[in-house]
Ligand SMILES: O=C(O)CCC(=O)N[C@@H](CCC(=O)O)C(=O)O
C-alpha cells in the first residue's frame with residue numbers, strides 16, 4: 482500500500498496482508514495516520530490535549546459480519562479525504578482479517594470467546610494469536626490516555642439470525658461500576674434502544690476493555706450478517722451518523738435517560754452446550770428476542786434441561802452449532818435500571 486491512498490486501500494491492504502510503506506503519514510485536515518499492526522490504524526487529530534477523548538472502533542471480530550466493516554471503512558475514507566474532521570484520538574481495528582477474507586465467522590475458534598486472557602488456553606488457533614494482538618493494541622492505546630478524557634469502545638457486529646428488535650446493544654458486566662446513562666442516550670441517538678445487560682464476566686472484546694482499560698464499552702448488534710456488497714447500508718445510517726458526530730466533536734445535548742424509552746434486558750443464564758448430545762428445540766427461523774412460553778423446554782443436553790419460566794423470558798443468539806463448552810444461547814428477561 483502506498484501512502485496517499487489510505488481508506489479503501491487500508492481495507493484491501495488489511496485483507497491482503499500488505500503493510501504500508503511508511504508507519505506514519507499525514508491525512509487531510511492535519512490528521513496523522515499511524516499503522517500499528519495488520520488491520521489496526523491509529524488516527525491522531527490535529528488538536529490533542531488532556532481532554533481529547535479516546536475512541537476504539539472495532540469491527541470484523543467475526544469475519545462474516547461485513548456491514549460494520551463497510552460503515553467503518555466509509556468513515557475512514559471521509560476522514561482521509563477531508564470530508565469528516567477528526568476531534569478524537571481514534572483507534573480503528575479490523576478484527577479478524579483472515580476470517581474476513583474467507584467470509585467466515587472464524588477460522589479455528591470464535592475470537593469473541595478468546596479475550597480476557599482466554600487466548601492462552603487455545604494457543605494453536607489463529608484467532609488466539611490475533612485476540613492477543615488486539616488486546617495488546619487496545620491496552621497500549623488506553624494506557625496512554627490522560628486522566629481527564631473519555632475512553633470509549635464500540636465493537637460493531639451483525640447477528641446470524643433476524644431479530645424482533647433489529648438493532649441492539651450489549652453492555653458487558655460492569656462489576657462494581659454503574660451503567661453510564663449518557664452512553665445509553667448516545668445509543669438512542671444512534672437509533673438503538675434495545676440493550677442487553679450482561680450479568681457475568683465474559684471472554685468478549687468489550688468485557689476485556691471495560692474491565693482492564695476502564696472503557697465505556699458496548700457491543701453493537703446492527704442487523705443481520707451478510708457477505709460484502711450485499712448489505713443495505715441505509716439500515717446502518719443511525720450508527721453511521723452517530724459515530725460521525727462523535728468523531729467530529731459534534732456533541733449535541735442529549736435528553737436525560739428514562740427507562741421508558743428503552744427495552745432493557747438482563748442476561749438470566751446461558752444455555753451451555755456441554756456435549757454433542759445438546760438439542761435445541763427452536764427452529765432456525767426463530768428470531769432473537771422471541772418470547773418463551775412458560776414451561777417451554779428450550780434445550781436439553783444429557784441430563785441437563787433448560788426450561789422457560791414465567792412467560793417473560795426471551796431467547797438471544799440461539800446456536801446449537803457452537804463448540805462444546807461454549808454458549809449456545811442466552812435466556813434474558815426485562816429489567817429497569
Ligand atoms: O448471532 C449470533 O448468534 C451471534 C452474534 C454475535 O456475534 N454476538 C456477539 C455478542 C457478544 C456478547 O455477548 O457480548 C458474540 O456472540 O460474540
Ligand SMILES: [Zn+2]
Pocket residue numbers: 542543546638639640
Ligand atoms: Zn459478531
